[in-house]
Amino acid sequence: MHLRRLGLFATLALLITACGEDKDPLATVGGSGASASGAGPSSDGSGASNSNSAGSDSDGSGSAGGSTGDDPTSGGDPTGGAMGDPYETCQDYIACIAVTTPNALPDAQSGFGEGAMCWSGSPVDAELCGKACATGLSQYHEMFPDEPACDPCALGGECQSGAGTFLLAISTPLGRELPFQFIVEGAVSGDGPLALSVQSLSLDMSRVTAPRLPVGEVHMLNSDASDGNFVLATGAIMIPGEANPLFGVPVVVDAILSGKLVGTDKFCGEVTGAVVEPVSQPLDGSTFAAVRVPSASELPLDVEIDCPGQKVTDP
Secondary structure (H helix, E strand, O other), rough: HHHHHHHHOOOOOOHHHHHHHHOOOHHHHHHHHHHHHHOOOOOHHHHOOOOOHHHOOOOOOOOOOOOOEEEEEEOOOOOOOOOOOHHHHHHHHHHHHHHHHHHHHHHHHHHHOOOOOHHHOOHHHHHHHHHHHHHHHHHHHHOOOOHHOOOOOOOOOOOOOOOOOEHHHEOOOOOOOOEEEEEEEEOOOOOOEEEEEEEEEEEEOOOOOEEEEEEEEEEEEEEEEOOOOOEEEEEEEOHHHHHHOOOOEEEEEEEEEEEEOOOOOOOOOOOOEEEEEEOOOOOOEEEEEEEEEOEOOOOOOEEOOOOOOOOOOOO
8 A cells, every 4th residue: 555655746746747847747757657567466466456455554543444554445436535636537548548648558547547556546536636636737738728628617517617818907197108017917807706816017217118027015805796797996105116117106096997798808997095105195097908918027028008999108
């Protein structure tokens, strides 16, 4: 049992390492899966102990039924777990590999397919494998975003419709063509709550496109958007001086963004409320627009500032 668990952990550790290094996860996992199976009970010479390992633990507490006292390897479906069905998750993962990187398919099947050691141990083992497969599936979805076989949403998994990254620009009467900009992460959907994390982007004085790096605190904003309309109240938040293209000083604002969803790729509207510090200044007449972007490092040079789609950029 301990050898099998060590082999399993080796497999998962190599998957996580591969993903972290931006490599093909299965190219590493598959190879380690085969060696891990060799390290623990398998179908070869050591495999004879596979069906009895649970009942022959070194402390002798296991029974003929295959229970070990402190490791729940008997009873129930070993593919069950809090994440759903780990086995099915891994089969989705293998199907994704078959379409995108078929040369890695044999290793994937060895590591996570039918008969792999993931499914011959405890429910905890199975759940670990399922989580690893879910991580790998997510990684492949990022590498092959247009492949349905790798899309957790298309496969019926847990996902947020409209989730993604957005560039939010707020244009004020103080400087229409120099909007404050923010990077927004969250789910934008017309059938439920709007849940967003918002962080300022740095801007040089009198600039629209540079340097636009995240600065300051991350703020969480929420609203009901079930009818396609929403109201986001920021409360009193500080925008760092590095993110103020108008004056280059920190400002505290208490703003209300009243807007609408335009599909799942844009939301926009009007801004009310006020600048609170360093001087009091109403925000009436301000507008905003948020458009979907590939990532925080891939931002458009033409920045939308309102619902009609007016755009501004550097001269």
